[in-house]
Amino acid sequence: xxxxxxxxxxxxxxxxxxxxxxxxxxxxxxxxxxxxxxxxxxxxxxxxxxxxxxxxxxxxxxxxxxxxxxxxxxxxxxxxxxxxxxxxxxxxxxxxxxxxxxxxxxxxxxxxxxxxxxxxxxxxxxxxxxxxxxxxxxxxxxxxxxxxxxxxxxxxxxxxxxxxxxxxxxxxxxxxxxxxxxxxxxxxxxxxxxxxxxxxxxxxxxxxxxxxxxxxxxxxxxxxxxxxxxxxxxxxxxxxxxxxxxxxxxxxxxxxxxxxxxxxxxxxxxxxxxxxxxxxxxxxxxxxxxxxxxxxxxxxxxxxxxxxxxxxxxxxxxxxxxxxxxxxxxxxxxxxxxxxxxxxxxxxxxxxxxxxxxxxxxxxxxxxxxxxxxxxxxxxxxxxxxxxxxxxxxxxxxxxxxxxxxxxxxxxxxxxxxxxxxxxxxxxxxxxxxxxxxxxxxxxxxxxxxxxxxxxxxxxxxxxxxxxxxxxxxxxxxxxxxxxxxxxxxxxxxxxxxxxx
RNA sequence: GGCGGCGUACCCAAGUGGACCAAGGGGACGGAUUGCAAAUCCGUUAUUCAUGGGUUCGAAUCCCAUCGCCGCCUCCA
Numbered sequence: 178x179x180x181x182x183x184x185x186x187x188x189x190x191x192x193x194x195x196x197x198x199x200x201x202x203x204x205x206x207x208x209x210x211x212x213x214x215x216x217x218x219x220x221x222x223x224x225x226x227x228x229x230x231x232x233x234x235x236x237x238x239x240x241x242x243x244x245x246x247x248x249x250x251x252x253x254x255x256x257x258x259x260x261x262x263x264x265x266x267x268x269x270x271x272x273x274x275x276x277x278x279x280x281x282x283x284x285x286x287x288x289x290x291x292x293x294x295x296x297x298x299x300x301x302x303x304x305x306x307x308x309x310x311x312x313x314x315x316x317x318x319x320x321x322x323x324x325x326x327x328x329x330x331x332x333x334x335x336x337x338x339x340x341x342x343x344x345x346x347x348x349x350x351x352x353x354x355x356x357x358x359x360x361x362x363x364x365x366x367x368x369x370x371x372x373x374x375x376x377x378x379x380x381x382x383x384x385x386x387x388x389x390x391x392x393x394x395x396x397x398x399x400x401x402x403x404x405x406x407x408x409x410x411x412x413x414x415x416x417x418x419x420x421x422x423x424x425x426x427x428x429x430x431x432x433x434x435x436x437x438x439x440x441x442x443x444x445x446x447x448x449x450x451x452x453x454x455x456x457x458x459x460x461x462x463x464x465x466x467x468x469x470x471x472x473x474x475x476x477x478x479x480x481x482x483x484x485x486x487x488x489x490x491x492x493x494x495x496x497x498x499x500x501x502x503x504x505x506x507x508x509x510x511x512x513x514x515x516x517x518x519x520x521x522x523x524x525x526x527x528x529x530x531x532x533x534x535x536x537x538x539x540x541x542x543x544x545x546x547x548x549x550x551x552x553x554x555x556x557x558x559x560x561x562x563x564x565x566x567x568x569x570x571x572x573x574x575x576x577x578x579x580x581x582x583x584x585x586x587x588x589x590x591x592x593x594x595x596x597x598x599x600x601x602x603x604x605x606x607x608x609x610x611x612x613x614x615x616x617x618x619x620x621x622x623x624x625x626x627x628x629x630x631x632x633x634x635x636x637x638x639x640x641x642x643x644x645x646x647x648x649x650x651x652x653x654x655x656x657x658x659x660x661x662x663x664x665x666x667x668x669x670x671x672x673x674x675x676x677x678x
Numbered sequence: 679g680g681c682g683g684c685g686u687a688c689c690c691a692a693g694u695g696g697a698c699c700a701a702g703g704g705g706a707c708g709g710a711u712u713g714c715a716a717a718u719c720c721g722u723u724a725u726u727c728a729u730g731g732g733u734u735c736g737a738a739u740c741c742c743a744u745c746g747c748c749g750c751c752u753c754c755a
Contacts, residue, residue: 188682208755221755251753335681335751385753407755411682414754438683439749450753481703482691486684487748497690497704504703507717551701555692564692567702577718581711586718649713656715667716674717 180235182403183485183559185411185434186332190559195402196432200238202401203229204393204431206410207243207289210270211251214277215461216475216490217407217440217447222283223476223612224437224484224560225405229285230610231556242288242396244389245271248372248382249292256369264293264371277463280472282612288396292388296374299383299391302425303360303376311424315351317363317379323356326420332434333412358417359384386417393431394422404431407439408485409446438487447490461490470495473613477502480562480611501570505614508573509601514671515586518598520605521617538596541579545600548572552607562611569607576600587670637666637673644668 180193195201205225208218222243229239247267256263271291278286292299303319306312311325323329329337337356364373364380373380393401399422406415415434422430440447447461448454459465466475478498482488509520548568555564580597583590608614636655643652656666665678 501703
């Protein structure tokens, strides 16, 4: 049926047809790097990373751009407070952000352009707009004249007149219309030299909005296919991007506008500038969360809900999601132990399933294939990762059931082991499209040394002897005491295994 | 005030006109399995989708109204 995407511009789901057949250009608004990034900044990249994975899987060659806004009022203020240069602050925050994204499995970003490195392109756009009479210079500032754009605010579906009067008169009387926004801001005397760039209008720096227009058109051309970001950016940021870009180049800007729901905490939007949220913010800083929870769990939490819905981010919710995730890890552990195949090995494809079919396993294989189809259906439907994960949760018991029924763990039907292994490979090929279970999870503690393993072997062997002699008081004591140390024993058909709880 | 969205079981959540009189996860309860556990499997947990009207042969899904919550209109992923 093909991919369908909800387009904010048209307010409905549309069949996805790229501007250029077979190729997709995708631009997502990245952070302004002035303070440590929080969980909300990771949501977009995780979602669009998954979008790219799915588009790629469906045969498109995707180019994905995420910008870094490293010149901005807030950076200047923050750098001053910290007593360091603006570029140093930006670099530090950016670096931490990239480390976090990497841990979260965001790998698909092709370009991460910085505003400070695209001043020439920005100035060029300003000049074009001035030449077209769509922008004007005022005291060293350059403003976009919103009246030059007939369908201004078409993305947010507002009317210029409906905007509350007077709220945007901060810049004083230098604007022709209160709604006009800055393309270029003249430098103020006390601003550090690293944010003072030469321009035809004197020293200054870019306004907000313009860098996204300049950089997206540079890396993706115009029009390009998908423009994404948090839904709080629809107005004014994305409306303004559209206005300046379309007036500048006389052609459509972006075809599909995708907006992700905002992360919430205690039902409130997660926001650095909200004073009430400020106290809680350190709990929601990415680097902190990543010490508290496995990155894979955070990614899983984000993808468990459809991207347009807000996510309530709480310890309770994460703990519940973790239990679900664990059932996957246990299945993988089990399949590895029983079949000897590595579930985390790459190169898995659904085709593995259609290896030698016997009547006995045909139903099972068909079942997996049907689930794979449902998974694809969900992903095609506006990247419904929540629904897709629901399908994965049905596959796990199906494989466990097969293992149980065919008594594979107890050593029966050895010839069916490859079938079970292939089913897990199939499952893994689906989770891989969500960026999940791509590699073996790191050991839960740093003490994963061989000594612990050896000691556990000794304890398990001693306990086995006790059980053989039916000395259950003793064997249960070993198990209980290990339990209080956070170690769980499982007596399996093939012997006892242990894991940390 | 304007614009946008949301309200599905105890909690999270998919489904947005019939093929589903509602997936899936967590929790709870019962069963199988086990020496007992753990893990795994099976089953139960919404005659109903905020409320009230309407459209339709048919609605959780469309329309209107009401209530509640959230986002944007200032910086924000």
